[in-house]
Amino acid sequence: LNAAIGNRELSGPPERIRAVVTGMGAVSSLGSGVEALWAGLEQGRTGFARIERFPTADFATEIGALVPGNNRPQEAPTRPFGKLCAAYALSAGREALTQARLAGVAPERIALVLGTNIVFDAEGPQELGRAVAAELGVRGPCVMVATACAASTGAIGVGLELLASGAADVVLAGGTDALTPEVFAGFSALGLLSASGCAPFSEPPGTTLGEGAGVVVLESSEQARWRGIEPLAGLWGYGLSSDAFHETTPDPSGSGVGRVVRAALHDAGLAPADIGYVNAHGTGTEANDGAETRGLKAVFGATWNALPVSSSKSFLGHAQGAAGALELIVSLAALRRQRVPPTLGFTLPRREGPADPVAQDTPRPHRYRHALSTNAAFAGANAAVVFGLPDCPPPRAARGRAPVHLLGCGAVGPHGSTLEELELALAGSPRSGRAAPFELDRLVSTADPRRLDPSATFLTAAAALALKDAGLRLQGELRDRAGLFVGNSRISAATTTEFRASIRERGLARLSTAAFARRVLCAPAGSCSRLLGLKGPTNTLSSGAGSGLLAIALAARSLSARDDADLMVAGGFDELGPAAEAGTSEGAACVLLGRSDVPAGKAATLEVAGVGFGGEGGLPLAIAAALESAGLAREEIDLVHGEGPVNAESSGAAWELIRAALVLRRRRARTALVVSSGGTTSVAVLLRGLW
Amino acid sequence: VTTALPEAPPIDEPLKSELAARQAVLDEVRAMLVRQLNIRREPHDIDPDTPLFGSGLGLDSVDAVELVVGMETGFQVKVSDNRAVVGSMRTVNVVVDFILRAQAQR
Numbered sequence: 001l002n003a004a005i006g007n008r009e010l011s012g013p014p015e016r017i018r019a020v021v022t023g024m025g026a027v028s029s030l031g032s033g034v035e036a037l038w039a040g041l042e043q044g045r046t047g048f049a050r051i052e053r054f055p056t057a058d059f060a061t062e063i064g065a066l067v068p069g070n071n072r073p074q075e076a077p078t079r080p081f082g083k084l085c086a087a088y089a090l091s092a093g094r095e096a097l098t099q100a101r102l103a104g105v106a107p108e109r110i111a112l113v114l115g116t117n118i119v120f121d122a123e124g125p126q127e128l129g130r131a132v133a134a135e136l137g138v139r140g141p142c143v144m145v146a147t148a149c150a151a152s153t154g155a156i157g158v159g160l161e162l163l164a165s166g167a168a169d170v171v172l173a174g175g176t177d178a179l180t181p182e183v184f185a186g187f188s189a190l191g192l193l194s195a196s197g198c199a200p201f202s203e204p205p206g207t208t209l210g211e212g213a214g215v216v217v218l219e220s221s222e223q224a225r226w227r228g229i230e231p232l233a234g235l236w237g238y239g240l241s242s243d244a245f246h247e248t249t250p251d252p253s254g255s256g257v258g259r260v261v262r263a264a265l266h267d268a269g270l271a272p273a274d275i276g277y278v279n280a281h282g283t284g285t286e287a288n289d290g291a292e293t294r295g296l297k298a299v300f301g302a303t304w305n306a307l308p309v310s311s312s313k314s315f316l317g318h319a320q321g322a323a324g325a326l327e328l329i330v331s332l333a334a335l336r337r338q339r340v341p342p343t344l345g346f347t348l349p350r351r352e353g354p355a356d357p358v359a360q361d362t363p364r365p366h367r368y369r370h371a372l373s374t375n376a377a378f379a380g381a382n383a384a385v386v387f388g389l390p391d392c393p394p395p396r397a398a399r400g401r402a403p404v405h406l407l408g409c410g411a412v413g414p415h416g417s418t419l420e421e422l423e424l425a426l427a428g429s430p431r432s433g434r435a436a437p438f439e440l441d442r443l444v445s446t447a448d449p450r451r452l453d454p455s456a457t458f459l460t461a462a463a464a465l466a467l468k469d470a471g472l473r474l475q476g477e478l479r480d481r482a483g484l485f486v487g488n489s490r491i492s493a494a495t496t497t498e499f500r501a502s503i504r505e506r507g508l509a510r511l512s513t514a515a516f517a518r519r520v521l522c523a524p525a526g527s528c529s530r531l532l533g534l535k536g537p538t539n540t541l542s543s544g545a546g547s548g549l550l551a552i553a554l555a556a557r558s559l560s561a562r563d564d565a566d567l568m569v570a571g572g573f574d575e576l577g578p579a580a581e582a583g584t585s586e587g588a589a590c591v592l593l594g595r596s597d598v599p600a601g602k603a604a605t606l607e608v609a610g611v612g613f614g615g616e617g618g619l620p621l622a623i624a625a626a627l628e629s630a631g632l633a634r635e636e637i638d639l640v641h642g643e644g645p646v647n648a649e650s651s652g653a654a655w656e657l658i659r660a661a662l663v664l665r666r667r668r669a670r671t672a673l674v675v676s677s678g679g680t681t682s683v684a685v686l687l688r689g690l691w
Numbered sequence: 692v693t694t695a696l697p698e699a700p701p702i703d704e705p706l707k708s709e710l711a712a713r714q715a716v717l718d719e720v721r722a723m724l725v726r727q728l729n730i731r732r733e734p735h736d737i738d739p740d741t742p743l744f745g746s747g748l749g750l751d752s753v754d755a756v757e758l759v760v761g762m763e764t765g766f767q768v769k770v771s772d773n774r775a776v777v778g779s780m781r782t783v784n785v786v787v788d789f790i791l792r793a794q795a796q797r
């Protein structure tokens with residue numbers, strides 16, 4: 001580690017950069033490539049077809065939006081779908097890289113951030129990221145964003161953050177997904193599929209599931225100019241929010257959509273009136289389209305009646321984890337041509353909907369500079385991006401970076417569920433194995449454990465304990481500005497067991513919808529947000545080992561550099577399956593972070609002085625960046641925490657951070673460096689005592 | 692002074708057995724709700740007129756399939772996949788009615 005710390009080749013991170021898009025790649029039901037995608041739009045052609053990949057006789061519809069050439073019967077479940085996901089991502093990634101002409105950029109300085117919905121029973125989604133990164137020659141940070149149907153929009157947000165923090169010079173960001181029979185069956189059982197093909201905002205309601213991949217190349221406008229590359233568009237900002245409402249149904253008031261759109265506009269430095277087009281999530285379902293209409297209408301107010309709002313799902317279907325990236329690409333292609341994409345198949349307006357849904361077959365000419373694309377997901381995760389013509393960036397005041405305080409720690413695990421038990425356990429050699437039993441309703445009185453799996457219970461308990469440790473109760477507006485970033489690479493083992501049993505015993509058409517709703521990696525974060533009222537930015541991130549520390553580092557980075565949250569709960573959790581490895585542990589470890597300018601429950605004693613990111617094997621770069629951002633030299637570090645005594649994939653490094661924080665609180669040391677290098681992203685977090 | 696209360700009319704045997712059958716189904720439905728849908732109440736604490744969805748027992752769209760499966764496996768009746776049918780089952784009593792009717796038609 002000492003040798004690693006000695007490597008300080010990075011210069012200071014360029015703050016407040018303007019990001020531009022210099023490459024795009026797409027695979028969708030309209031074919032392979034961005035040209036095919038745009039051609040489909042110009043021809044007014046949907047990618048909908050009868051699904052041949054798997055039998056559909058027992059379901060509400062036989063229509064899907066599958067990638068042409070891949071709509072063939074498939075045998076074994078899951079693994080081949082992972083291969084399809086990788087193939088789509090590779091194809092889109094290569095197209096984007098070719099357009100961006102990246103020769104000369106060091107592979108260590110290129111990051112990959114991908115959203116996906118695909119879940120594997122045996123491994124985390126980071127394996128998909130790892131494989132795609134290797135094929136594309138990416139050796140910088142590799143992060144999977146797992147916020148279900150908002151994942152690829154969220155991935156663009158994480159990409160912008162990595163770029164702005166100096167963790168990468170180029171980011172490939174987007175998403176990929178393949179349509180599986182299980183996802184199809186789940187949507188069918190929930191009554192969300194349209195029999196006739198998705199027609200957003202129009203009668204009849206219902207969605208059509210799709211698949212594909214979308215990838216964009218992001219870099220700073222300065223770098224693009226220096227490289228002599230003409231930017232395709234500017235990416236001015238992003239937003240995240242949580243509905244904190246329900247597992248599958250959006251908050252009908254649309255307030256979650258409102259929060260995410262306002263956050264993205266604020267980040268971009270634009271007013272609602274500056275936006276000339278909105279690409280809506282527009283799944284076509286009654287619940288989504290209604291909530292989204294209400295949320296958008298509240299934000300756009302006076303300009304609503306003249307604002308074109310369309311949904312590209314009328315062409316592409318709902319490509320799940322790839323939806324946001326594909327919709328961004330559609331929007332960018334349209335913006336460059338000064339057109340707006342239409343909502344195809346719009347026949348009879350519903351009671352509520354956009355004033356101008358662009359109800360026609362082909363793109364419409366329209367003069368505008370800036371646009372917005374928004375997505376919403378199961379578990380209440382929302383994400384939005386704001387972009388525009390590259391040569392007219394919005395004026396934006398340079399924002400200072402606020403110091404971020406560590407206000408509280410909370411954990412549940414084999415040791416128990418109190419801070420005293422935790423400190424005792426971490427001071428010695430903590431027990432491994434299953435979490436000690438505890439009653440969630442003693443911590444969170446509103447918790448109805450009816451549909452909570454152990455993962456959600458662990459996370460919620462640790463988050464509640466961190467808030468309690470900080471002496472904070474979240475009420476009123478504080479909730480809107482309190483976020484949750486979570487590292488998680490696996491679906492709850494209990495949920496997987498319940499899900500598999502329901503399919504085995506009742507058949508795919510009668511699968512347990514309750515278990516299906518929890519078969520997204522962000523489900524525990526959704527439950528935690530709902531139970532604790534964390535309505536601010538939400539994210540679920542996977543990098544394998546150390547995902548929890550990655551979530552903490554990104555939360556600290558966001559709090560410091562952005563203006564959409566005052567408080568952030570961050571951490572990781574693990575749930576052991578029936579065949580758990582000896583020596584491994586389950587439980588959750590969370591911290592509460594807060595901006596220094598926000599009054600806390602108690603006086604803060606610790607700060608997150610710096611964070612750094614690197615690729616797999618890139619720990620030296622991560623540590624150098626953390627030291628740099630903290631303004632500390634390696635000689636000033638008292639403690640270094642790497643692999644600790646708690647052997648837990650996602651939460652292990654978060655446990656270490658808490659261990660370090662507790663030592664610092666006792667004033668036995670003043671600075672501690674906590675690192676993780678086991679996953680697809682290396683992370684370094686520097687803690688410093690405020691005395 | 693005592694006033695003799697008028698005597699209640701005698702319950703005839705068919706009505707008696709119908710009520711008993713209804714009570715048996717009601718008990719089973721309550722048990723099914725607790726078992727299949729993890730309702731956190733004692734079965735006898737579930738009021739037959741309490742709404743299933745929303746404010747009552749708190750069921751929602753995610754529970755609809757479980758409700759159908761619970762009815763089909765527990766009572767050997769066929770429930771349509773049509774969500775309007777499931778949505779029309781407002782209370783525990785309506786579920787009981789549905790099951791009794793379906794069983795009578797068998």
